[in-house]
Amino acid sequence: MRRLNADQRHTVTLTLNGQLVEGQATPRMLLSDFLRHELAATGTHVGCEHGVCGACTLRIDGSMARSCLTLAVQVDGAVVDTVEGLAPAPDRLSVLQESFRKNHALQCGFCTAGILMSLDTLLRDTPDVNEDQIRDVLSGHLCRCTGYQAILNAALEAAETISKETKDA
Ligand code: FES
């Protein structure tokens, strides 16, 4: 019987924020650790490492995922989007990021990357998103600083702006 060597490193190739990248991962290495330590992509934060706090949320092949519940080797060949890829240009924020800034929707910022990724996915996939749907997504994230109201306001304002831009286009 073939035995798995827990220390053996495997090459993982993925498209990260539009760029083809590769790194080495042991079989049990978490995607969050792989991104942060192997690829130096530290925008994805790690809080609980148990799938509870939402800080490590990103997108894999278009769907929201917890990177602390995903093994690095599982994303070989996948498309992964993280907070580093949200801004359309180095000197410009996305509509959602700009709305967070304007509405003071972050304080320490620890939860922010994960919340932005979840909300960005929701707004992208749900053209006429409503407040209940935004609250539902936020219920998967812990924020110890803001009290959530400013985040909700930011998401609602971003949804309105995106909807207006879509209708004007
Ligand atoms: S670090 Fe992944 S959900 Fe908390």
Ligand code: FES
């Ligand atoms: S802004 Fe500090 S945890 Fe959310």
